[in-house]
Amino acid sequence: MSLLQSTRPLDPWRWLGVPALVAMVATIVFAIPIKVFSLQLPEPVFPMVLAFAWAVIRPSVIAPFVLVLLGLFLDFFWGGPVGLWGVSLLASYTVVLASRSIMTGQSRPMRQVWFAGATGLTMLTGFLIASVISLAVPNLLAVFWQFLATTVLYPFAHRLIERFEDADVRFR
Amino acid sequence: MRLSFRDRSNFDMKVPLTWTAGVAVIIAAVIGVALLLGDRRETFQVQAYGVTKNVVDTLSAPVSSTLATPGRWTGNIFDVARDYLLAGSQNHQLREDVNTLRAWQDKAIAVENENQRLRAVLGLKTDPPIPMVTAHVIADSRGPFADTRLADAGQGQGITPGNPVMSERGLVGRVIGVGHNVSRILLLTDIASRTPVLIDRTNARAILSGDGGPNPKLAYMRGEKPVQVGDRVLTSGDGGVFPRGLPIGVAVQGLDGAWRVRLDSDSSPIDFVRILLFTDFSQIAEQKDAVASGLPPLSAADAAEVAAKVKALSASAPPTSAAPPKPAPGAAAANATATAKTLANALAASKTQAAPKHPPPPTPATTPPPDDTTP
Numbered sequence: 001m002s003l004l005q006s007t008r009p010l011d012p013w014r015w016l017g018v019p020a021l022v023a024m025v026a027t028i029v030f031a032i033p034i035k036v037f038s039l040q041l042p043e044p045v046f047p048m049v050l051a052f053a054w055a056v057i058r059p060s061v062i063a064p065f066v067l068v069l070l071g072l073f074l075d076f077f078w079g080g081p082v083g084l085w086g087v088s089l090l091a092s093y094t095v096v097l098a099s100r101s102i103m104t105g106q107s108r109p110m111r112q113v114w115f116a117g118a119t120g121l122t123m124l125t126g127f128l129i130a131s132v133i134s135l136a137v138p139n140l141l142a143v144f145w146q147f148l149a150t151t152v153l154y155p156f157a158h159r160l161i162e163r164f165e166d167a168d169v170r171f172r
Numbered sequence: 173m174r175l176s177f178r179d180r181s182n183f184d185m186k187v188p189l190t191w192t193a194g195v196a197v198i199i200a201a202v203i204g205v206a207l208l209l210g211d212r213r214e215t216f217q218v219q220a221y222g223v224t225k226n227v228v229d230t231l232s233a234p235v236s237s238t239l240a241t242p243g244r245w246t247g248n249i250f251d252v253a254r255d256y257l258l259a260g261s262q263n264h265q266l267r268e269d270v271n272t273l274r275a276w277q278d279k280a281i282a283v284e285n286e287n288q289r290l291r292a293v294l295g296l297k298t299d300p301p302i303p304m305v306t307a308h309v310i311a312d313s314r315g316p317f318a319d320t321r322l323a324d325a326g327q328g329q330g331i332t333p334g335n336p337v338m339s340e341r342g343l344v345g346r347v348i349g350v351g352h353n354v355s356r357i358l359l360l361t362d363i364a365s366r367t368p369v370l371i372d373r374t375n376a377r378a379i380l381s382g383d384g385g386p387n388p389k390l391a392y393m394r395g396e397k398p399v400q401v402g403d404r405v406l407t408s409g410d411g412g413v414f415p416r417g418l419p420i421g422v423a424v425q426g427l428d429g430a431w432r433v434r435l436d437s438d439s440s441p442i443d444f445v446r447i448l449l450f451t452d453f454s455q456i457a458e459q460k461d462a463v464a465s466g467l468p469p470l471s472a473a474d475a476a477e478v479a480a481k482v483k484a485l486s487a488s489a490p491p492t493s494a495a496p497p498k499p500a501p502g503a504a505a506a507n508a509t510a511t512a513k514t515l516a517n518a519l520a521a522s523k524t525q526a527a528p529k530h531p532p533p534p535t536p537a538t539t540p541p542p543d544d545t546t547p
Contacts, residue, residue, distance in 0.1 A: 028235060032243035033312035033321070033442045036250045040442070043315045059193035064200035071204065076228040077311070079348075079356050080318030083208030090201050097193070129208065130317040130384075134363045139385030142316035
């Protein structure tokens with residue numbers, strides 16, 4: 001029975017739809033205007049978890065489009081340039097997808113390094129796009145803080161990968 | 173590895189999923205780039221903000237508002253706890269502030285009195301008070317590429333794009349998008365934000381440029397040492413986007429040597445803002461209040477005196493005044509022309525105040541002159 005289940009293609013709703021919704025809800029929650037002892041909440045890029053995990057789990061036709069939609073959501077919700085996060089997330093997704101075979105069988109710390117690298121690529125793409133659009137250089141410290149806040153989300157990506165990596169035997 | 177393109181048995185085409193996934197990535201990238209190129213965020217015009225963004229703002233407003241309410245309560249609880257713990261030091265600080273402010277109060281009363289008298293002499297038109305709307309902030313983005321806030325007041329409360337937004341301490345930004353009951357505020361720290369400002373001490377002009385960090389830069393400053401650490405920075409009113417004199421913050425020098433501004437609004441709560449219903453200077457000209465400002469007009473004798481001065485200055489000035497003022501023989505003439513223009517404006521203002529728009533009553537033919545307020 002278990003073998004039969006594992007040979008079925010993954011249900012897109014389970015590994016794409018639900019995590020995407022969770023990422024959107026987390027983004028909204030972290031946008032709450034709250035200040036505690038003059039400190040505000042960090043602003044991590046939650047869809048980055050999905051851009052990394054989806055590329056590691058398996059190639060997909062739907063995932064890139066969902067990523068663009070998530071990027072659009074970030075652009076609209078945060079009030080930034082439309083397309084910035086869609087393109088940035090897609091850049092790291094593409095690189096991770098292309099280097100998927102290298103990552104297979106890697107240890108957790110090594111994957112965490114890969115995740116940090118992918119996050120850095122996303123931030124770099126966003127940095128370049130924002131520079132060109134606004135004709136100004138974004139604050140490097142602010143970019144670094146968001147990079148740091150996003151990098152610590154790796155456990156969620158690891159959990160998603162562990163949950164679905166072996167769900168489709170064709171991509172083991 | 174060759175895998176079926178689709179699971180239907182009557183579909184014989186076999187394409188590797190990796191390839192189709194690659195094609196999907198390319199198509200998605202094209203869509204993303206097209207969206208990026210089609211965006212016109214830099215203009216911040218009403219039509220550029222777009223219907224889609226307004227719809228998203230309107231839809232996210234109730235969700236964010238619901239989530240923000242417990243967050244606000246939590247913040248209040250922390251504020252109460254902090255106030256309780258720091259009550260002693262706050263009390264000491266407040267006593268010092270009161271002593272300092274008492275001296276400032278005396279100065280302010282004297283300056284206000286002098287100001288009123290001078291305005292009365294010149295018959296100056298003063299800016300009418302700007303109405304404002306208080307709104308709750310329901311979402312706050314503070315990343316390096318976008319710094320905006322969502323407030324729960326919109327067109328229904330008379331808010332329009334371009335309205336300045338203040339916290340209880342200083343300027344926060346301006347409205348760039350408006351829905352029925354929601355508005356999007358572009359913060360001064362946003363990378364696309366450019367605000368004309370002046371240094372209060374030297375009257376030097378600069379452009380406050382956001383870069384996604386907490387302290388926006390002062391750019392395009394002119395003159396020798398126009399700014400020093402601790403100088404107050406205010407809106408200059410240039411361009412008519414903001415009224416002149418709104419407090420922004422204090423000048424500081426960053427680690428990179430660039431002049432930056434520590435924003436006053438940083439030290440105030442972020443859960444509510446005041447939106448000034450101000451669009452540009454034309455609204456002031458359109459308001460009847462600008463004419464009937466409550467200040468007494470010039471008496472007939474003063475008006476005649478001003479007219480004589482204008483005539484004398486106009487006669488002594490050259491016919492053109494296009495050249496910029498410089499410390500040369502032409503400077504006196506240029507100054508004279510500028511003074512003549514000022515006095516002419518003052519005369520026009522006094523005439524506007526003296527002459528009613530409606531036909532005067534048949535009798536008496538001349539109205540009694542108002543009280544002479546000249547000191």
